[in-house]
Amino acid sequence: MSSFIYIALCLAVVAVSIKPLGKYIARVFMVRKIWLEKPLGWLERGIYRVCGVNPAEEMGFYTYTKSVLILGVSGFLLLYIILSFQNVAPDLAFNIAISFITNSNWQSYSGEAVLNNFSQTVGLTVQNFVSAATGMAVAAALVRGIARKQAATIGNFYVDVVRGTLYILLPLSLLFAVFLLSQGVVQNLGQGGVASQVAIKMLGSNGGGYFNANGAHPLENPTPLSNFFQIISILLIPVAFAYSFGCMVGDRRQGWMLVAAMTLIFIPLASMAVINEYKANPHFDTSMVDVSAGNMEGKEVRFGVTPSALWAAATTATSNGSVNSMHDSFTPLGGLVPLMFMQFGEVIFGGVGSGLYGMFMFVILTVFIGGLMVGRTPEYLGKKISVFEIKMASLVILVPAMVVLIGTAIAVSTEAGRAGMLNGGAQGFSEILYAFASAGNNNGSAFAGLSANTPFYNIALGVAMFVGRYFVIMPVLAIAGSLAAKNITPTSAGTLPTHTPLFTFMLVGVVILIGVLTYVPALALGPIAEHLHLSNNIAANIAAGAK
Numbered sequence: 001m002s003s004f005i006y007i008a009l010c011l012a013v014v015a016v017s018i019k020p021l022g023k024y025i026a027r028v029f030m031v032r033k034i035w036l037e038k039p040l041g042w043l044e045r046g047i048y049r050v051c052g053v054n055p056a057e058e059m060g061f062y063t064y065t066k067s068v069l070i071l072g073v074s075g076f077l078l079l080y081i082i083l084s085f086q087n088v089a090p091d092l093a094f095n096i097a098i099s100f101i102t103n104s105n106w107q108s109y110s111g112e113a114v115l116n117n118f119s120q121t122v123g124l125t126v127q128n129f130v131s132a133a134t135g136m137a138v139a140a141a142l143v144r145g146i147a148r149k150q151a152a153t154i155g156n157f158y159v160d161v162v163r164g165t166l167y168i169l170l171p172l173s174l175l176f177a178v179f180l181l182s183q184g185v186v187q188n189l190g191q192g193g194v195a196s197q198v199a200i201k202m203l204g205s206n207g208g209g210y211f212n213a214n215g216a217h218p219l220e221n222p223t224p225l226s227n228f229f230q231i232i233s234i235l236l237i238p239v240a241f242a243y244s245f246g247c248m249v250g251d252r253r254q255g256w257m258l259v260a261a262m263t264l265i266f267i268p269l270a271s272m273a274v275i276n277e278y279k280a281n282p283h284f285d286t287s288m289v290d291v292s293a294g295n296m297e298g299k300e301v302r303f304g305v306t307p308s309a310l311w312a313a314a315t316t317a318t319s320n321g322s323v324n325s326m327h328d329s330f331t332p333l334g335g336l337v338p339l340m341f342m343q344f345g346e347v348i349f350g351g352v353g354s355g356l357y358g359m360f361m362f363v364i365l366t367v368f369i370g371g372l373m374v375g376r377t378p379e380y381l382g383k384k385i386s387v388f389e390i391k392m393a394s395l396v397i398l399v400p401a402m403v404v405l406i407g408t409a410i411a412v413s414t415e416a417g418r419a420g421m422l423n424g425g426a427q428g429f430s431e432i433l434y435a436f437a438s439a440g441n442n443n444g445s446a447f448a449g450l451s452a453n454t455p456f457y458n459i460a461l462g463v464a465m466f467v468g469r470y471f472v473i474m475p476v477l478a479i480a481g482s483l484a485a486k487n488i489t490p491t492s493a494g495t496l497p498t499h500t501p502l503f504t505f506m507l508v509g510v511v512i513l514i515g516v517l518t519y520v521p522a523l524a525l526g527p528i529a530e531h532l533h534l535s536n537n538i539a540a541n542i543a544a545g546a547k
Contacts, residue, residue, distance in 0.1 A: 002306070003274050003278070003305070003306040004271070004274075004502045005270070006222070006268075006306050006307065006310070006441055007274070007306070007310055009228075010228065010231055010232055010235075010310065011235075011267075013232050013264075014063035014232055014235045014239055016130065016238075017240060017241050017498070018163070018239055018240050018259065018362065019243060020220065021151070021236065021237070021242040021243075022081070022241070022242070022243030022244045022246075022247060022255065023170075023239070023242035023243075023244070023486065024249035025136075025168060025241060025244040026244040026248050027334060028084070028163050028164065028167045028168055029136070029140040029143075029155075029160060029163065029164070029244070029248065029493075030248060031159075034167060035055055035367075036166075036167050036171060037167075040166055040167065040541040041537075042168065044162055044166055045261055046231055047162050047166075048158075048159075048162070050396055050461035050484070051158065053156070053158045053159065053162075055156060055158060055159045057217035057355075058153035058154070058155055058156050059140075059150055059153055059154065059155065059156055060153055060481060061145075061478060061480055061481025061484075062481070063155055063156050063453045064141055064154055064477055064480075064481075065473070065474055065477045065478075067157040067158065068134060068137075068138065068150060068157060068470075068473055068477070069470065071130065071134065071157075071161070072101050072102075072134070072469075074097060075097075075100075075101040075127055075130055075131070076097045076101045076220065077097075077364075078123075079092065079096070079097040079101065079123050079124075079127060080093050080097040080339075081120060081543045082118075082119050082122065083096055083097065083115075083123065086113065086116060086119055086217075088113065088115075089295050091454075091455040091458040091459055092108070092109060092114075092453060092458050094111070094458060094459065094462050095108060095343070095457075095458035095459070095461060095462040096124075098462040098465050098466050099208070099444065099462070099465055100123075100124055100127035100128065100131060100206075100208065101127055101130075101131055102131060102442050102465045102466060102468070102469035102470075103132060103134070103135055103204070103205060103206060103319070103354070103442055103463045103469065104264035104319075104321065104349055104438075104439060104442040104443065104447070104469070105128070105201070105206045105208030105321055105444040106208075106321070106438060106439055106444040106461060106465065106469075107208055107209065107212070107446070108445070108446075108452035108453040108457065108458060108461075109210075109212075109358050109453055110194075110211075110212035111209060111210055111212055112211050112212060114152065114209070115305070116194050117189065118192070120192060120197065120210060121193045121196070121197070124208060125196065125197045125200060128197070128200040128204050128206040128208070129169055129170070129200055129204065130167050130172075130199060130330070131171055131204070131206070132164075132200070132206060132353075133160075133162075133164040133165045133169060133209050134205030134353075135205070135351050135352050135353030135354040136159060136160070136164040136168070136352050136353035137155075137157055137160030137164055137353065137423050138354070138357055138473050138477060139241065139245075139354070140155060140164075140248075140353070141154040141155050141157070141160065141161050141474055141477060141480050142154075142223045142247055142357045142360060142477070142479065142480040143244075143248045143356075144247060144248070144480065144484065145381070145480030145481060145482070145483040145484040146249055146381055146383060146480075146483050147217070147248060147249045147250065148484045149382075149484075149486065149487050149488045150485060150486070150487050151484040151485065152482050152484070152485065153484070154269060154477070154480045162321035164197075164464055168237070169200065169203065169204055172203050172236075173196070173199040173200045173203055173204075173371060173395075174199075175223065176179060176199040176202070176233060176347075177195045177196050177198075177199040178204060178227075179226075179229065179250060179526060180195040180198055180199060180226060180310060181195050181412055182474050183223050183225060183226040184218075184219075184222035184223065184226075185198060185219065185220060185221075185226065186219050188281075188484075189322075191219065192212075193420035194210045194211075194220060195403075196220055196432075197210050198210065198220050198221075198230075199233075199479045200539075201320075201322060202233040202234055202320065202322065202350055203233050203236065203237060203352075205234075205237075205238065205318055205319050205320045205321075205350075205352045205355075206301065206320070206321070206322075206444075207315060207320045207322035207323075207355070207443070207444045207445060208319025208321070208322075208444065209322060210322060214272045214322050214323045214324070215227070215230060215311065215322050215323055215324035215416045215522050216300050216323065216324045216325060216326075217433040217472055218248055219323055223302075224302060224303060224307070226407070227303050227307050227311070227324060227419040229309075230322075230324075231307070231310055231311050231314050234311075234314045234315055234316055234320045235318060235349060236305075236321070237317045237352045237518050238350055238351065238352055238355045238356075238472055239259060239262070239349050240350065240454050241353060241356050242255055242258040242259045242262065242349065242355075242359070243255040243256065243258075243259060243391065245356055246258075246285075249381055250383065251499065253498055253499035254381070254498065254500070257498065257499045257500075257503065257504050257507075258356070258359060258363075259505050260501075261360065261504050261507045261508050261511070262348045262349045262355075262535075264504070264505075264508050265344070265347050265348045265508055265512065266313070266317055266349065268311075269313060269317075270313035270314070270337070271342060272333070272334075272337055273309040273312055273313045273334050274305065274306055274309040274310060274313075275339070276287070276296070276304055276309075276330075276331045276333040276334035276337075277294055277295050277305045277306075277309040277330060277331060277334045277361060278294035279294065279295065279329075279331055280293075280294055280295050280296075281295060281297070282534070283534075288491060291304065293445050295329070295330070295331055295428070297326075297329040298325050298326030298327075298328065298329025298330070298448075299325040299326075299329070300324060301393075302326065303324060308324055308325035309325075309330075309334065309337075311323070311324045311325070312325065312330070312334075312337070312338050313337055313338065313341065315338075315346045315443075315445055316337075316338035316339075316341040316342050316443055316445060317341040317346075317349055317350075317351060318345040318346075318349050318351060318355065318443075318444075318445075319342075319350055319351035319354060319355065319441060319442050319443045320351070320443070321377040321438065321443045321444030321445040322445070323445050323446070325443065327434070327446070327447045327448065327449045328427075328431065328447045328448035328449040329448075330532060332401070332426075332528070332531035333527065333528045333531050334526040335430065335434075335447070335527050336523065336528070336531075338434070338445065339430070339433065339434055339437055339514065339517075339519075339526070339527065340523075341464065342434075342437045342438060342441045342443050342464070343401075343404070343437055343441070343518070343519045343523075344511055344512075344515040345358050345361075345362075345397060345400060345401075345511075345514075346358055346363060346400075346441045346442065347359040347361075347443065347536045348511070351442065354442065354472075357502045357513075358396065358472075360396070361393040361396040361397055361476070361505060362393075362510055362511050362514070363380065363498070363507060364380065364385055364389055364390065364393040364479075365393055365394075365397075365510055365527070366503070366506050366507045366510045367380045367385055367391070367496065368390055369506070369507060369510065370503070371385070371495045371496065374496065378495070378496075379489075379496075380498060381498070382489045382490070382491065383483050383487035383488065384480065384486060384489060387484075388478075388479075388482055389446075389479050389483070390477045391483060392475035392476070392482075393470075393475075393479065394400065395471075395475045396462075396472050396475050397514060398474060399434035399471045399472055400440045400468045400469065400472065401440075401519075402462045403436065403439075403440035403467050403468050404433070404440040404464075404519075404522075405436075405518075405519075405522060406459060407439070407440065407464050408432055408433050408436045408522065410460070410535070411432045411435075411436070411456075411457075411460065412429060413431055414456075416454070416455075416456035416458075417432065417456060417460075419451075419454070419456075420432075420450050420451040420452060420456070420457055421443065421449075421450065421451075422449050422450065422451060423449050425527065425530070425533075426517055426526055426527070426529040426530035426533060427449070428449075428508055428532065429525050429526045429529075429531055430447065430527050431448075431449045431452065432451040432497060433449065433522055433526050434447035435452060435457070435461060436461070436464055439461040439462075439464035439468065440465075440467070440468040441467045441468055442465060442468050442469050462470055479543050482492070483488065
């Protein structure tokens with residue numbers, strides 16, 4: 001019972017924050033007056049002047065997309081150069097640079113051993129802000145495309161990035177960093193700017209830790225209270241952004257519908273992780289080992305099972321990627337949950353911004369299916385959904401799946417890929433599947449148990465992260481441009497309402513159905529096979545004992 005109270009408290013704090021934070025985020029991207037413009041407006045205007053940006057000049061989807069790519073490539077080159085001057089191996093520098101510009105923050109290295117304070121703060125922390133702001137900017141552009149009619153533009157990318165950083169990420173990170181300092185997280189020149197990096201790593205769906213142990217390290221996450229609020233910080237912006245969507249399109253019911261759909265999937269899966277982690281390894285001799293605390297392998301004693309399992313669920317549901325326990329040590333079905341969250345496409349609740357535009361692709365498919373069921377042209381908020389939008393949405397959903405499955409197939413069928421496996425059988429397969437699921441969906445968490453700091457994995461996972469980020473953003477912005485150019489059709493008796501419980505359950509069904517049909521064969525070879533193998537061994541041992 002205490003486990004579910006802990007989960008309920010976390011979700012309650014997030015729920016209370018949805019409306020005020022969601023309304024604030026909407027005002028930031030709608031360029032409405034906000035109170036922070038008084039103390040920070042001069043800085044925003046100064047950035048525009050220095051960078052030569054005209055904030056009044058908007059972009060079409062092609063220019064907006066080009067700007068996203070230019071900023072991403074520039075960030076990659078800058079970070080790669082910084083790492084090269086620190087004599088980081090070229091393949092590892094490539095992997096790190098790709099990882100941090102794509103908001104993946106995959107780490108196949110030990111931060112405290114490989115990087116210095118300069119590369120951690122100037123290199124990684126800066127990209128934590130920029131990559132998160134990029135995701136929010138793309139989401140804002142998509143929402144404008146939905147809300148506008150017969151428009152040729154979807155906003156100004158650079159304005160969106162600056163405002164998202166200056167008025168959302170920076171103040172929240174500052175407040176959270178102060179709280180972390182009060183809990184004992186360090187911030188100095190000797191041990192490093194840990195509190196500032198942890199704050200944006202959690203709030204920006206980044207997840208890259210200052211130390212190799214990430215959220216399990218006592219200097220990153222010292223107390224149960226810091227752990228509690230770090231879990232909340234993972235969920236805070238992604239959940240609120242769904243509500244912001246409703247504010248920006250002028251129908252808040254649409255935002256609540258998205259929040260409800262995401263929550264309906266999150267709670268059962270998170271509960272499944274907690275329940276299975278309370279099941280200790282059945283091979284333990286209970287006369288020798290106390291299993292009352294559940295499966296504590298790979299978990300911090302100061303946190304316990306529930307905070308560890310809930311963190312694993314939250315970090316993979318939101319594409320955050322931070323960890324406070326070793327997912328490789330989870331029970332087979334407990335480890336299945338993080339995999340499923342990533343393989344659903346990081347839409348529950350997804351990363352900051354990226355979760356919203358990812359879920360909207362499933363909304364398009366759900367509207368299309370609903371339209372087919374009633375024999376009408378599918379439409380959403382008065383916009384006709386045409387063949388083009390369906391094709392682009394399908395690409396957004398299929399590209400990460402192809403990256404994960406093809407990457408895993410190559411890794412398990414090549415000597416270079418198998419060389420990194422520290423476990424054989426189903427567990428080893430799960431480690432590789434998890435790595436590509438994490439990279440292809442821009443999560444960044446690691447199952448552990450895989451030696452990924454090799455040229456093969458550094459390059460393969462780097463490519464997977466790049467494709468999983470930018471080959472998704474491009475069709476999303478194409479949809480934004482297409483919808484912006486359309487007129488709004490008046491609602492009629494045959495219009496499918498998209499804010500009702502019926503549509504919410506349809507959307508949940510589409511997300512689950514596509515995820516299950518895509519990945520069940522791979523999951524059957526990994527965690528499911530391991531669970532059945534474990535159960536069969538237990539049954540065989542019981543039978544042998546009876547004889």
